[in-house]
Amino acid sequence: MQTMLMQNRNLIIRELDGDVFILDERDKRIHHLNITASAIWRFLETPARANDVIAIFRHLYPDADQRQLKKSIRQSLAWMRRKDILHSRRQ
């Protein structure tokens, strides 16, 4: 069993100057995703595991502090799940 993360398809997306804004009509909220969260959002157009997200970021940013990068992605994923921007499914 593994947890797959995916975009919440019920949300409305607007992109502005490369930034992602999530418009949630149910909660009447607007979220502005930071650069990390925006990249995660785009990557999770195809469902993937948290470790896959970390791996692709490590590949994209090989010179970054890898511990900090992992922490930052974990935090972003947790925030996005908490805000119902991402869904998860066990499979």
Added chain:
Amino acid sequence: MNVRFDDFPRPVALTDCSEVLDGLKTVFQGWNIRSDARSDAPAPIIKLSKPDDRYLWLSDHIKPPERWRKNRPTTVVSVVADFHYKFYDWYGLRFPQHLCLHCAAVEICGGLVIFPNVKKVGKSTLTTRLAMAGKRVFCDDVLAYCPERKQGLALGILPRVRLPLPDVLPEQYKAYIDDHIVLGSQHYGYVQPQDGAFADYGQTLPIHAVVILERDTETETVEINPINKAKAMSAILHQNFVVENSPVEIFEQVLEMLEPCRLLTMRYRDLDDAANVLIENIEKGTD
């Protein structure tokens, strides 16, 4: 006694606290606040009274700030300040088609320059400093925005500064504030700018610039730099607290509002320098 504000059918009831009316008239300007003697008047939206040595706030729709549960205020200025704070909820209920933008707004060169709310950047201080320079203040806290007319609308609520003022502020500014506080406590004061430097309720102007303020105690100069729409959008939406409307609608309305605006950040340390450079920059129309 029931009192009415222009454009609001429901009155506010004041029982055994007529002194609050003077405070409201001082702080809310252009609202034509007056006694409501209508026999067919709708029920008051808020009932304020003073049954003992403390004020009491009753309302089904506009709840008082949380602290009223345990520690009801004893002074007029506290009641007026809390009413001011909650007034925006009432306004949002009455005019759901308007956006309530959490920002300060000042007229420079025939258009509004707005400063989206960012904590502890001295928004009210800069606003009142611009008033001292003769610029007309629309608000230091909340600006209504009418998407249909594409204009910012003054709510006529006086700017309010925290007291005591920090020692580092210019002496001339501190003297100006001392001279213009019309209602206050040891913690804050409402400032009545001189004639022509404050917009009463209902005054409107288009928004010409959005300036995100950044206080920097290290910098020696005032830096004004352009920003993109996303950063301006984020600063404005983060503070837009009318949440009954559709987020998609709000996003589109703000995007349309931003379209003709200059979008800037201003990093500064010195208040006088910031006011002078900003005015010069907006008047010249250069980034």
